[in-house]
Amino acid sequence: MEKNFEEEKLKRWKDKVCIVGCADSKVIVPFSDPEYEFWGVNNLYGGTPIKGSHYDRWFEIHTITSSEKGGQKIYERRWNPVFRGQKVNDYVFDLAKLPYMIYMQHRWEEIPNSVAYPINEIVTAFGRYFTNTISYEIALAIMMGYKTIAIYGVDMAVGTEYEKQRPSCEYMIGIARGLGIEVIIPDEADLLKARFLYAFEEVKQGAWDAKMDMIQKGMSERLAQAQAEQNRKAVEVERYNGAIAAIRDMQKIWGNFNN
Numbered sequence: 001m002e003k004n005f006e007e008e009k010l011k012r013w014k015d016k017v018c019i020v021g022c023a024d025s026k027v028i029v030p031f032s033d034p035e036y037e038f039w040g041v042n043n044l045y046g047g048t049p050i051k052g053s054h055y056d057r058w059f060e061i062h063t064i065t066s067s068e069k070g071g072q073k074i075y076e077r078r079w080n081p082v083f084r085g086q087k088v089n090d091y092v093f094d095l096a097k098l099p100y101m102i103y104m105q106h107r108w109e110e111i112p113n114s115v116a117y118p119i120n121e122i123v124t125a126f127g128r129y130f131t132n133t134i135s136y137e138i139a140l141a142i143m144m145g146y147k148t149i150a151i152y153g154v155d156m157a158v159g160t161e162y163e164k165q166r167p168s169c170e171y172m173i174g175i176a177r178g179l180g181i182e183v184i185i186p187d188e189a190d191l192l193k194a195r196f197l198y199a200f201e202e203v204k205q206g207a208w209d210a211k212m213d214m215i216q217k218g219m220s221e222r223l224a225q226a227q228a229e230q231n232r233k234a235v236e237v238e239r240y241n242g243a244i245a246a247i248r249d250m251q252k253i254w255g256n257f258n259n
Contacts, residue, residue: 005101005113005115006107006115008101009101009103009115009116009118010118010143010144011144012037012141012144012145012146013037013056014035014036014037014146015035015146015147015148016033016035016036016037016146016147016148016149016150017036017037017038017039017141017146017148017149017150018030018036018037018038018039018150018151018152019039019041019134019137019138019141019149019150019151019152019154020038020039020040020041020044020055020152020153021041021044021134021151021152021153021154021155022041022042022044022153023153023154023155023189023190024153024155024188025152025153025154025155025186025188025189026044026050026152026153027050028152028186028188029050029053029152029153030150031050031051031052031053031054032052036150037056037057038053038054038055038056038057039055039056039057039058039059039137040055040057040058040059041058041059041060041133041134041137042059042060042062042133043083043084043086043091043094044153045094045098046086046094055100056100056101057100057101057102057103058095058098058100058101058102058103059102059103059117059133059136059137060095060102060103060104061103061104061105061117061133061136062077062078062105062133063077063078063079063105064076064077064088064092064104064105064108065079073089074089075088075089075091075092076088077091092108092110092111095111095114096110096111096112098113099113100113101113101115102114102115103115103116103117103140104116104117105117105119117136117140118140118143121143122136122139122140122143125139125143126139126142126172126175129168129171130168131164131165131167131168131169132156132165132168132169134151134154134169135165135168135169135171135172138151138169138172138173138175138176139172139175141176142172142175142176142179142181146181147181147182148181148182148183148184149176149181149182149183149184150183150184150185151173151183151184151185151189151191152186152189153189154169154189154191155189155190155191156169156190156191166191169191170191170192173185173191173192195208196208
């Protein structure tokens with residue numbers, strides 16, 4: 001019997017939920033653990049299938065619009081007809097085939113399993129500090145009363161385009177832990193990671209920084225040597241190219257003389 005997703009969208013089916021993102025640690029999601037629900041996001045369903053993967057709910061909360069052009073309906077995601085190399089028309093068609101509940105900004109008739117994400121309730125409960133879909137998922141999991149929230153495939157690593165989204169996600173994790181909810185983040189993920197305890201491990205941090213400086217200095221010196229060698233080789237290459245060109249010119253001249 002099919003679930004009535006509209007009635008079920010704020011109900012948890014199990015005590016544990018695993019939120020899955022698109023970063024590398026998604027390949028170690030504990031899909032074999034029957035105690036978990038699994039939540040996917042955006043176009044995670046694409047690419048190389050993860051062994052044993054299966055999901056219970058899905059999230060696509062970005063703005064999707066449609067318009068008529070030449071008698072054909074054209075969909076755009078964030079005002080772009082292409083999403084990560086795929087036409088949004090095809091993406092919407094893929095979403096329509098997913099067999100689980102899909103949280104979106106509003107329900108789409110074209111996507112039968114879509115339901116409206118409860119944004120008003122979430123903002124009332126947690127404020128407006130949301131900068132990514134994972135934060136919305138964590139907030140919903142808290143609201144729905146899960147006892148355990150596991151987060152895999154989510155890095156938002158420093159130095160990436162997602163770095164600015166990271167504080168919101170970690171803020172929601174802090175709220176969850178403050179409420180006594182178990183939050184599991186694998187060692188392979190970058191969230192909530194610090195190499196050293198501020199102040200209490202300054203000796204270790206100093207030794208680490210010195211080691212990294214020494215390695216970087218050595219690498220810079222080797223790089224300079226390699227570049228100098230590369231430049232020397234480039235001069236040789238040009239010299240040989242010039243010699244070969246000169247020989248070809250001589251061959252042309254002597255060839256013409258013989259004729």
